[in-house]
Amino acid sequence: MKFEDFVCFEAAIPEFHTSDRDGAIEELISSLDKAGKLGNGNGKAITRAVIKRENEASTGMGKGVAVPHVKHKAVKDVVVAFGQSGAGIDFSALDKQPVYTVILLISPANEPDKHLQAMENIFRNLQYEKFRRFLRQCRSAEQIEDLLKEADEGSSL
Numbered sequence: 001m002k003f004e005d006f007v008c009f010e011a012a013i014p015e016f017h018t019s020d021r022d023g024a025i026e027e028l029i030s031s032l033d034k035a036g037k038l039g040n041g042n043g044k045a046i047t048r049a050v051i052k053r054e055n056e057a058s059t060g061m062g063k064g065v066a067v068p069h070v071k072h073k074a075v076k077d078v079v080v081a082f083g084q085s086g087a088g089i090d091f092s093a094l095d096k097q098p099v100y101t102v103i104l105l106i107s108p109a110n111e112p113d114k115h116l117q118a119m120e121n122i123f124r125n126l127q128y129e130k131f132r133r134f135l136r137q138c139r140s141a142e143q144i145e146d147l148l149k150e151a152d153e154g155s156s157l
Contacts, residue, residue, distance in 0.1 A: 001120075002152040003080075004148070007079075007145075008035050011034070012141035012145075013027055013081070013082070013083035014140050014144075016102075019087060020089065021090060022051055027083060028081045028102065032106070037079045039074050039076070045072070046074060046106060049070045050068050050070045050106075054091075058092040060094060062094040063126075064088075064099055064101060065099060065100070065103065065132060066089075066091040066103070067126075069105035070105075071107045072106055072107070075106050075108050078105070078111070079106050080106075081103075082102070082103055082135075084101055084102075089102070
């Protein structure tokens with residue numbers, strides 16, 4: 001599974017308007033909703049599910065990145081949105097450092113294999129410092145899209 005299979009580039013947020021975790025999650029879900037990726041009227045329920053999941057265990061993996069994720073019956077396809085914060089957001093990350101890149105993943109509840117495939121792709125790329133650094137430098141949806149296409153092509157980022 002490649003980024004182009006599940007990332008909604010039109011929902012990318014180059015700079016969050018908020019400075020807190022829940023606000024960042026709400027912004028990404030709202031952006032996905034506006035892009036028509038969540039079905040009618042499901043944004044609030046999905047927001048509650050993601051925040052509930054985040055309260056149970058932080059998805060701040062460290063190194064400036066968080067990957068909040070949830071499986072939800074309202075979505076038909078795996079969808080991901082990227083958001084950035086120049087100032088950093090407290091996600092209670094493992095390394096106790098601020099998060100600058102948030103990658104929100106929402107998957108159909110009845111397709112756990114697709115959820116795992118998307119997670120594998122995301123984390124395979126995030127393991128590389130160069131990828132994380134380039135991602136953090138993206139300031140537009142177009143730059144994020146270009147970077148992820150390079151990653152899909154196997155470019156040595």
